[in-house]
Amino acid sequence: MTDDSPSRGGATAAASGLVGLLIGGLAAGFVIRTLIRDRGEIEDALQGASPGWLVVAGVLAAVGMTAIALPWRRALHLVGGDMPWGQLVARYFVGEIGKYLPGGVWPIVGRAELARRSGVRRPAAYSSVALSLAALYLGAMFVVVAGLPVLRGGGDGTGPIAVLLLLPIGLACLHPAILRRAIGVVERLAKRPLDLPVPRWRDSVALVALYLPAWLAIGTATWTVARSLDPSAGLVEVGAAAVLSWVVGFVLVPVPGGIGVREAAFVAAAGSLDPGIAAATALAARLLFVSVDALGALLGSLALRRGRPAAEPQEGWTVEEV
Numbered sequence: 076m077t078d079d080s081p082s083r084g085g086a087t088a089a090a091s092g093l094v095g096l097l098i099g100g101l102a103a104g105f106v107i108r109t110l111i112r113d114r115g116e117i118e119d120a121l122q123g124a125s126p127g128w129l130v131v132a133g134v135l136a137a138v139g140m141t142a143i144a145l146p147w148r149r150a151l152h153l154v155g156g157d158m159p160w161g162q163l164v165a166r167y168f169v170g171e172i173g174k175y176l177p178g179g180v181w182p183i184v185g186r187a188e189l190a191r192r193s194g195v196r197r198p199a200a201y202s203s204v205a206l207s208l209a210a211l212y213l214g215a216m217f218v219v220v221a222g223l224p225v226l227r228g229g230g231d232g233t234g235p236i237a238v239l240l241l242l243p244i245g246l247a248c249l250h251p252a253i254l255r256r257a258i259g260v261v262e263r264l265a266k267r268p269l270d271l272p273v274p275r276w277r278d279s280v281a282l283v284a285l286y287l288p289a290w291l292a293i294g295t296a297t298w299t300v301a302r303s304l305d306p307s308a309g310l311v312e313v314g315a316a317a318v319l320s321w322v323v324g325f326v327l328v329p330v331p332g333g334i335g336v337r338e339a340a341f342v343a344a345a346g347s348l349d350p351g352i353a354a355a356t357a358l359a360a361r362l363l364f365v366s367v368d369a370l371g372a373l374l375g376s377l378a379l380r381r382g383r384p385a386a387e388p389q390e391g392w393t394v395e396e397v
Contacts, residue, residue: 124359128303132296136363139292140371143211144168148209151190153274153282157198158190165378165381166190168371175368183208194365198269209245210279212325214286215318216242222315232279235344249279251269294318296363297341301348301356309347316344317360337361
């Protein structure tokens with residue numbers, strides 16, 4: 076049964092706001108610490124780089140991160156929620172900065188809590204973020220598999236091979252039979268029904284496809300950074316190595332934003348690049364994407380502050396028929 080009393084609604088809104096502020100503040104601290112710690116290496120990486128290519132890389136990085144935000148609305152639709160485009164992008168960037176905190180749960184918590192404050196029910200908010208993240212990185216795996224012919228992935232090639240094995244497993248996990256079992260487990264733990272619609276498998280796979288443009292932009296952005304340092308850098312190899320490094324960084328969830336791990340994976344996978352150029356590319360690309368995340372979170376926060384007060388989310392667990 077739902078308690079709709081004003082005091083409970085106010086307490087919920089206050090708690091949600093406190094969680095958002097805490098996550099955002101901690102994440103911003105991690106971002107700033109990382110930039111300060113690596114400033115010397117980043118400056119060295121950018122010396123001698125072609126400014127024009129770096130400008131193109133910055134634009135592509137912004138396009139890529141925004142292209143990650145947009146399919147979230149489709150994920151919301153699949154689990155019975157919705158959000159206007161403007162709020163969706165703003166809340167994505169503000170919530171997603173939680174990925175710079177240790178542990179993989181913070182981008183889910185941050186984005187889901189912000190979705191709840193826009194009026195999306197808790198089950199739909201959290202399940203939409205989980206579904207979108209799964210589809211996002213399955214899309215990345217498709218890009219890596221397409222680039223396998225030119226990827227070295229280290230001396231033994233274990234990185235690309237692991238992705239090749241994870242892709243069918245991940246796609247199978249999106250099957251309705253598996254999702255129903257997962258929802259059942261959560262319902263037993265929560266001791267209440269979630270009443271969530273289970274997406275058809277073809278709809279979940281279609282969601283994966285919606286993330287492919289984002290990964291193509293991210294891979295190309297990284298290649299333009301490498302191209303600014305080495306005119307002979309190969310587009311397919313560098314782009315696929317970049318996407319592979321994101322997958323590795325995501326899998327190792329205890330590392331904030333995959334920091335350090337992502338760079339090491341890129342250097343190992345981009346076999347034709349000189350190791351020094353590869354390391355410089357990884358650091359400069361990291362700076363670009365962190366800057367895009369930080370700017371997006373700032374602009375998103377300002378947009379949400381200037382917008383109308385968000386609808387109070389329904390705390391019940393029943394999905395209205397639409």
